Amino acid sequence: MSNLAIGYEGHAVLSGISLSVARSSFTAILGANGSGKSTLLKTLLGIQRPVSGELRFLGQPVFGYVPQSVELDTLYPLTGFDVALMGVYGRIRAGRLLPRGEQDFVQECLRATAADGFARKKFSQLSGGQKQRVLIARALATKPDVLVLDEPTAGVDAAATHALLEFISRIHQERRLTILLVTHDLPLVRKHAEQVIWLHEGKILHGTVRELLTPERMAEIFEIEI
Amino acid sequence: MESLREILSPDFLLRNSVYTSVLVGFICPLVGVYLVLRRLVFMGVALPQVSSTGVAVALSLPLWLGIKMTEHGSHSEHLLAFVGSTVFSLIAILVLAFMERRGRGLPEGRLGTAYVVAAALSILLLSKNRFGEAGWLDLLKGEVITISNFDLALTAAALLLVLAVLGIFHKELLLVSFDRALAVTLRKNVVLWDAIMYLLIGFTVSIAVLSVGPLISFGFLLIPVLTVRLFARNMRQFTITASIVGGVASFLGFWIAYEWDLPVGPTDVVLLGIIFAVVWIGHGLVRVFKKQPREIT
Numbered sequence: 222m223s224n225l226a227i228g229y230e231g232h233a234v235l236s237g238i239s240l241s242v243a244r245s246s247f248t249a250i251l252g253a254n255g256s257g258k259s260t261l262l263k264t265l266l267g268i269q270r271p272v273s274g275e276l277r278f279l280g281q282p283v284f285g286y287v288p289q290s291v292e293l294d295t296l297y298p299l300t301g302f303d304v305a306l307m308g309v310y311g312r313i314r315a316g317r318l319l320p321r322g323e324q325d326f327v328q329e330c331l332r333a334t335a336a337d338g339f340a341r342k343k344f345s346q347l348s349g350g351q352k353q354r355v356l357i358a359r360a361l362a363t364k365p366d367v368l369v370l371d372e373p374t375a376g377v378d379a380a381a382t383h384a385l386l387e388f389i390s391r392i393h394q395e396r397r398l399t400i401l402l403v404t405h406d407l408p409l410v411r412k413h414a415e416q417v418i419w420l421h422e423g424k425i426l427h428g429t430v431r432e433l434l435t436p437e438r439m440a441e442i443f444e445i446e447i
Numbered sequence: 448m449e450s451l452r453e454i455l456s457p458d459f460l461l462r463n464s465v466y467t468s469v470l471v472g473f474i475c476p477l478v479g480v481y482l483v484l485r486r487l488v489f490m491g492v493a494l495p496q497v498s499s500t501g502v503a504v505a506l507s508l509p510l511w512l513g514i515k516m517t518e519h520g521s522h523s524e525h526l527l528a529f530v531g532s533t534v535f536s537l538i539a540i541l542v543l544a545f546m547e548r549r550g551r552g553l554p555e556g557r558l559g560t561a562y563v564v565a566a567a568l569s570i571l572l573l574s575k576n577r578f579g580e581a582g583w584l585d586l587l588k589g590e591v592i593t594i595s596n597f598d599l600a601l602t603a604a605a606l607l608l609v610l611a612v613l614g615i616f617h618k619e620l621l622l623v624s625f626d627r628a629l630a631v632t633l634r635k636n637v638v639l640w641d642a643i644m645y646l647l648i649g650f651t652v653s654i655a656v657l658s659v660g661p662l663i664s665f666g667f668l669l670i671p672v673l674t675v676r677l678f679a680r681n682m683r684q685f686t687i688t689a690s691i692v693g694g695v696a697s698f699l700g701f702w703i704a705y706e707w708d709l710p711v712g713p714t715d716v717v718l719l720g721i722i723f724a725v726v727w728i729g730h731g732l733v734r735v736f737k738k739q740p741r742e743i744t
Contacts, residue, residue, distance in 0.1 A: 268631045284632045298679040310622050311633030316615045
């Protein structure tokens with residue numbers, strides 16, 4: 222990202238963003254509500270255009286996007302499997318039938334996220350944690366270079382949150398996937414992430430977890446005394 | 448049963464009307480699925496009415512331009528009506544969808560205004576048109592009119608085209624409707640697929656309005672879909688069952704109307720309403736009995 226400005230309809234929410242995300246890193250994006258975390262993510266994914274500046278990638282990375290499950294309309298009578306299956310649509314040309322092999326691969330992804338047990342249930346009837354597992358399986362089905370997760374633990378109970386992050390950490394290590402995780406959860410970031418992008422009052426701080434998440438540095442960021 | 452035998456007879460005078468309304472009954476819910484899932488139900492109300500205004504404007508054009516139309520019911524008159532209906536439907540859906548996507552103002556207000564003005568305008572225009580008085584006005588009120596073999600073939604070809612496009616590109620249309628963000632990250636051309644979706648909706652509505660009128664078109668676009676949504680467990684079951692409910696209700700409605708000498712359009716729509724009510728009550732009872740979780744929609 223080089224001197225990037227992001228926002229809506231030409232109005233910049235954040236500007237002067239110049240940073241890079243290393244391949245195979247685990248980066249957490251932190252910030253208060255409305256600080257521009259999701260906007261930054263959507264700009265990276267190409268869902269929103271940058272207001273100005275430049276966004277460069279090494280090659281053409283495949284993004285496995287895990288949105289917040291509340292963003293998906295529950296009106297659709299889709300099973301968990303149907304939702305996960307959408308992950309392979311990017312590899313199949315318009316109008317072509319889904320090959321059996323791709324369906325088996327999706328089943329594998331569901332097994333990997335321990336979502337195969339409830340994948341035949343309606344997506345709208347799954348719990349928050351179950352939905353997130355299906356969405357992560359869908360993201361893995363894209364065969365991603367970068368896994369992008371937008372607050373995957375929002376509305377998920379503590380046990381499921383812990384299990385989800387353990388799983389994400391494991392696939393990060395096993396597959397050397399680049400992970401971009403938007404979250405509010407500082408303890409989780411401390412435990413799992415390597416890098417942090419912190420959006421705070423229009424400023425962007427970028428560094429390692431050890432550099433940024435120390436009590437002294439945080440007190441400095443929030444202008445409080447400890 | 449005598450009336451049923453009559454309707455099924457190859458010599459039945461309104462044979463083509465039966466075939467056409469059954470075709471519309473089968474195909475409209477397939478398009479209606481996307482109207483409902485994309486939460487564009489109000490558009491489903493307004494579009495058929497705007498489409499019928501297109502018919503009225505097209506049929507009024509020769510009068511305004513001083514061109515003599517040869518005879519009522521001719522192919523040229525039907526072609527004119529088809530062009531008017533399609534052009535108005537497509538323009539309306541593209542404009543309304545664009546405004547919807549911008550998310551400004553009050554969408555329900557816009558659609559409500561479009562509906563009521565279009566309804567009034569089409570009746571006004573056709574009441575001052577001798578062609579209108581001789582059949583088209585009946586169609587817009589929901590009466591079934593005689594349909595020629597040529598019009599039946601044209602309608603069948605158009606609706607089969609819609610069916611083919613929906614079938615071949617169902618993955619892309621579903622993906623763009625359900626999760627636009629994912630579609631973008633998978634490098635799908637979302638604008639193109641949205642445009643195809645809207646063109647399909649507009650085209651189907653214009654064909655349906657020309658064949659059975661706006662009232663039945665609206666009924667078949669939405670009521671079978673809303674009925675089946677109550678119990679459908681997946682998309683395949685949802686679309687196929689909605690289509691079957693539409694087709695069967697269309698035939699039964701025609702039969703009931705013929706048997707009891709009722710107007711077909713309102714009979715079809717009331718029958719669909721009864722089916723919806725029965726399924727809704729049945730679904731509610733099953734849920735209470737099984738204590739199924741309520742979906743948050």
